[in-house]
Amino acid sequence: MVAGTEKTTDAPWVAEMRRIRDDRDRAAFAALFGHFAPRVKAFLVKSGAEPSVAEDCAQDVMVTVWRKAHLFDPSRASVATWVFTIARNRRIDLLRRDRRPEPEDLTWGPSHEPDQSEVVEMNQETERLGAAIASLPEKQRVLIEKAFYGDLSHREIADITGLPLGTIKSRIRLALDRLRHAMR
Amino acid sequence: MNSEVRHHLSEELLTAYAAGALPEAFALVVATHLSMCDECRAMAESLDGIGGTLIEGLDGAAMDAGALEAVMARLDDAPAAPIRVDRGVLPAPVRAYIGGDLDAVKWKPVGMGVKQAVLKTSDSASARLLYIPAGAAMPEHSHRGMELTLVLQGAFEDDSDRFGPGDVEIADDEVDHTPVADVGADCICLAATEGRLRFKSWIPRLAQPFIGI
16 A cells, blocks of 8 residues: 555555556556566466566566556456456467457446445455365365466366355346446 | 347356467357356356466566566556447457458358358367358258357357357257258357368368368
């Protein structure tokens, strides 16, 4: 947290994302970089990238975080989840040389913001999801990790069952309904 | 976004999409379906959350000295690009592959009024748009691997069910099927196949090497 600015939420990094989006705040970005850039680099190394390549790509991912800050929706994802999607797409581009088709962008637009309660609830759901994954039997957890590091084919992924998604899906579904309503 | 979707993507496909394991052509069908179906989109974004908790839990790998300064030098102070909500006839992911909307599709006839346009993806699977005139049938075909067929406009029926806008049919190996478009309107589908399509009647099969289906 950067001192002197209002703390609008308990969800980690959401306030920094808002300052990056609204004020192009470089101090907020530096804080985000310090937390996420090394994690993105580690993710890419675990996915099979050479460290020097992972370094360059982690830098690219952080530039994308800055450029696409206005597309981040804290009622549907944690900042970590959103950073993951950018890192994953960069990995596909890098290691497979495939394009990554993404669904159409959905955004709240300048006149709408998600409710603060939704942001707080999404943060709670994300924490619950993390705890649920941590408590899985090791064999299953390792399989899920392998899948997300790109070590399993889509046929092998079909064997992964019982993902502990809990109520996060219905929470995101509600957020999408509200967003669709706001976009009308 | 279409709230009438009855045939959804499987959890397996959505998990593979979240993990980044799908061939490009299949990922294109998934991304297009997600643009039309909030139910599956909520599932896909939940699965992204698994990747988020994974990243959050990692011990970071130290960045090079000067990495932050190098990245800062690349940042633009201009406000983020304004959000354009550009609606088209075709969903945004498909338009990105065509480089335009429906009127920019370069259709090629494949016989009996059916037209197709192959979309350029990596070789591991192929994607195409199919145009089936109202009431007409696709030439009967089978295929070696999985086939996904997503309805973008109109509707078709085959031996298993009826499929309307946003619906996706997941067909496995060796399913022989003959989709027939509804009489009411021409049907436009986005299809992805692992193997090459194989037509059963001999005339389309003879033509197959020439039309690239």
